[in-house]
Amino acid sequence: MNPWSMAPAAIAQPTPQELALSGYWTARGIGAIEPQLAALSVPAKSGMVIDGTRIDALDTAGAWILQKLLRRLRDERIAVEMRGLRPECSKLLDAVGQQIADQTDTSAPLASAPLSRLEALGQRAAVAFEQTLALLSFVGESAIALGGCITHPARMRWRPILFNIRSAGFDALPIVGLLSFLLGIVVAYQTADQLRQFGANIFVVDLVGLAMLREFAPLITAIIIAGRSGSAYAAQIGTMTVTEEIDAMRTLGIAPLDVLVLPKILALLIALPLLTVFADVLGVFGGMIMARAQLGVGFGEFLDRFVKAVSITAYLIGILKAPVFAVIIAVTGCFQGFQTRGGADSVGRQTTRSVVQAIFLVIVADALFSIAFSALDL
Known part of the structure; x- marks a missing residue:
């Protein structure tokens, strides 16, 4: 197939609670998808069904854009349901989502409630105990x-x-x-x-x-x-x-x-x-x-x-x-x-x-x- 004849990635909204994805969600096909995502209007506090039946192809670039959309919807507290995505595309989407989550956890950990003095003391004791065991193991290896x-x-x-x-x-x-x-x-x-x-x-x-x-x-x-x-x-x-x-x-x-x-x-x-x-x-x-x-x-x-x-x-x-x-x-x-x-x-x-x-x-x-x-x- 001629790569220049591929249908670009597109997103349509037949109803306020439904999104229909189509085209090639690949590095070549996602060039015009950003303006469509920016213009997308989603009702607040409602469920959303995303239909991926008409997605012709998906690579990591398209999966990253799609995960960005899913994270945006979830950050707005909108329940998202993905339908019709082929198994290989679903696996790729999950893998990219896991990688994004790991990077987010490493580079910008979520703010958590401050620990009490007892919890902080327990954490320090646990770290000290692990370090002691590691040192003893190193002594044994030496x-x-x-x-x-x-x-x-x-x-x-x-x-x-x-x-x-x-x-x-x-x-x-x-x-x-x-x-x-x-x-x-x-x-x-x-x-x-x-x-x-x-x-x-x-x-x-x-x-x-x-x-x-x-x-x-x-x-x-x-x-x-x-x-x-x-x-x-x-x-x-x-x-x-x-x-x-x-x-x-x-x-x-x-x-x-x-x-x-x-x-x-x-x-x-x-x-x-x-x-x-x-x-x-x-x-x-x-x-x-x-x-x-x-x-x-x-x-x-x-x-x-x-x-x-x-x-x-x-x-x-x-x-x-x-x-x-x-x-x-x-x-x-x-x-x-x-x-x-x-x-x-x-x-x-x-x-x-x-x-x-x-x-x-x-x-x-x-x-x-x-x-x-x-x-x-x-």
Whole structure:
């Protein structure tokens, strides 16, 4: 059939409650239908029968125009009944209507009544529970992948591990050292006045040594790395998720956990304990300087007391926390990266969440360590 001889789409109104459709409701045939739809008058609050018996053909363009008419009538609270449409045309009309409804729900959700405080709290609890389950599932998948690398050492990717050790460890030395040094100065300075009143100047060594080695050094190092490296992990993986690089890796048979997650976890397991030792040294050194300046405790006297006051157990307790903090930071950052959906705004949102959650979990883990060590008299 000559396409130029096709009858264009038309709409007639034999009665106020009936519409008769005819012609080719296709991309070629619907050019003149818009003015007819605009001039259509429908009685308010009445039923409407649409007869599609004389529709010769229907494609997605015509189905979209027809769905637009149906939605207009329904928005005006008019009951619509469709008759005479061939089965294949009816299926296409329903499919286009479902697609329009999905797009409308996604882009412009209908306004709903505001939730009560209890309902809002329940929704937040449900979302938090789902996120917790997803995080635990991710931890399990990472553990399985790590077990596979241990049983098959050839799968271990040493170059990414060494790169992450440099970026998360060596490159973080200046900021970790500076903040630890300043923290040691602050601890010694804040205790100087109180100790001077009681003539107990030498006990500044006990305070600085135990505080830095057991608590402050591992904690401040973990917080710095969570803000510095954990956010970088989330941003990197989130960007790869948005640009569909993760899907491309899976298509090529490359496991994203082996390439992106395990090198970061293993690198941080090596780097964070070493950074903690570095923070211990700089923190104690800062305390030494302040003790000499404020309390007259010389370096030699400080070191003599330090060896007696601080046991090897206190030092190892701080080092023991570092690997746990490292796993928390790396897993949280990578997990939030894989949770990225949408565009660049989602990358920023998940990066922020990774930092907040990592710091929160690090502090919770530190509190649990304190409880456990107290129970064990350590």
